[in-house]
Amino acid sequence: MDDPASNASGATGSGPIPKAVASRLSLYLRELQHLIEQGEETTSSSELGRKLGFTDAQVRKDLAYFGHFGYPGIGYRCDKLVGAIKKILGTDQQWHAVLVGAGNLGRALLGYKGFQRQGFRVVAAFDTDASKVGSQIEGVAVVHLDQLTEFAKANRVRLGIIAVPAPAAQAVANRLVAAGVEGILNFAPVTIELPDTVRQVGVDLAIELEQLSFAIVTRGEPPTG
Amino acid sequence: MDDPASNASGATGSGPIPKAVASRLSLYLRELQHLIEQGEETTSSSELGRKLGFTDAQVRKDLAYFGHFGYPGIGYRCDKLVGAIKKILGTDQQWHAVLVGAGNLGRALLGYKGFQRQGFRVVAAFDTDASKVGSQIEGVAVVHLDQLTEFAKANRVRLGIIAVPAPAAQAVANRLVAAGVEGILNFAPVTIELPDTVRQVGVDLAIELEQLSFAIVTRGEPPTG
Structure with missing residues (x-):
């Protein structure tokens, strides 16, 4: 690489x-x-x-x-x-990502075609729920969270996607950092604290709706993106 | 109102x-x-x-x-x-929204607690799949898309959320416009064309990952939001 x-x-x-x-x-x-x-x-x-x-x-x-x-x-x-x-x-190369949290949002993200198309490959999903571990979702294996570090190091994983409920997000982020990821995409509606060496992008879906209501009440130009 | x-x-x-x-x-x-x-x-x-x-x-x-x-x-x-x-x-008032597309992404969005917390109430989900119509997801009724206009007018619906695959997005947007919504939140990874009177916010989840990879390769400050 x-x-x-x-x-x-x-x-x-x-x-x-x-x-x-x-x-x-x-x-x-x-x-x-x-x-x-x-x-x-x-x-x-x-x-x-x-x-x-x-x-x-x-x-x-x-x-x-x-x-x-x-x-x-x-x-x-x-x-x-x-x-x-x-x-x-940076998407002229392929990035390996792991997703943590195989609930509804995690399933939707695993089925999201746009990631792969843009050069992001979700190589595994992690969860602690015994009924999910060992299954496959959209062709991606669900692995127990305890195996995260070992898996990440063996599979050149550089990105982590957090799709767990807000109260669990910081603990999951800490495990992703310990596993050596360089960046985290956080879907949990909470601010997580990371070391300076790890990049973070937060996705708060309600923010998008707020920007839409703002555009309507001000009757201004819609925000882009 | x-x-x-x-x-x-x-x-x-x-x-x-x-x-x-x-x-x-x-x-x-x-x-x-x-x-x-x-x-x-x-x-x-x-x-x-x-x-x-x-x-x-x-x-x-x-x-x-x-x-x-x-x-x-x-x-x-x-x-x-x-x-x-x-x-x-504009979120000092409650906004009624409808969601179109009750697949994995739609299900995840219906289960997303952040919308309600910020003043957005998804009052119904719409789909054309007969196996889904009539069911409830996260307490929200799934209604046939043909009933969209009637429902929207009866329930003071002002926002539409598109969670269908990209090829269907424009047709769904047209139906939402015909039903009188004032703004559309579009999760389909495609640009939709709308009349000037209707506001649009597009959510392309791969863009968030691109901004993360950009932040990593440039080792600059992470983008916010």
Whole structure:
């Protein structure tokens, strides 16, 4: 495996890419993948902007962070832009992830096709419920949580997904850290504390609904993402 | 029911609240609710900032958008701040939502406690699968999609949640629009087109993982939210 730090080398623009730009890169990536599926080979900043609700200038500025991929009269080549964005996001490599919590949410996540498509492979699910351990969900084995560390080290696991109820989340996070994961995606609606060396993204599904109600009551532009 | 536009009146600062601030308000709200559960009556910009990874100045600036709730030597009263943020986000009222798609993801969402806690009540689930219609999931009735419009109008439904596979998402969105919803939360990994009058928030779970891999490969600060 390459040194992961080398994946950031796609950034040829001025300095590091801000977080807000990185989150828009995911949106551009998804739209470009969609265009490619439809047989489109090229696109333009105005097309991408229109589909995502951004101005042309915003799209051009974002893409300029990592060099110029637009051609006069042609626009952007979808495949080249996909490759460049994936390199920046780190998804030009495959990531092994484990999921903890094989309840309804865990099952839904194991069945979610979008992870694999974007380069994330959930290699095992972990639970403590004896009735679930030893079963398979969506082709993924459910393993007892006590085997997490051993499994993670043997299977080059770098990411952990927490899909347990809020009261159990911190204890699960501690076990994932002990197992050596580098990042945690947390679906439990609670803030977890992690060492500085481990990255965290929290997914609070009610936040998305709050942003929707905010957009309605203010009758402003909808938030993206 | 109040005129929904009146809910934006919590904004006493200078002009409309930017979307980026609104998304941070959700994070402050969740942290404040957590503090209240722990019995805390007051907090400070530095405590909120530390827990969420923002600077003090950022927190103070965000909260200043809707007036000054901090007291010298005391900080912020958690309950007052919760009330003010909810008013801005529109969640000082209860919202009725319907969910379309009673598969694994739909089941997980129906079991998700966070929606109800934040003021969102899923009043029915819709599907076309005869084996599901007529059943109850997590206490919510599964109704045939053909009854969506009638049901939505009779039950003051304002929000729709799409939890169907990507190829079905646009058709479901069209039906939700016809049924009169004002906003759609879309879990299908595809862009849907809506009239300008209907707000949309897309939830692409792979985007969260991409932001996590980006944070790891760049070894930068983790994205929040």
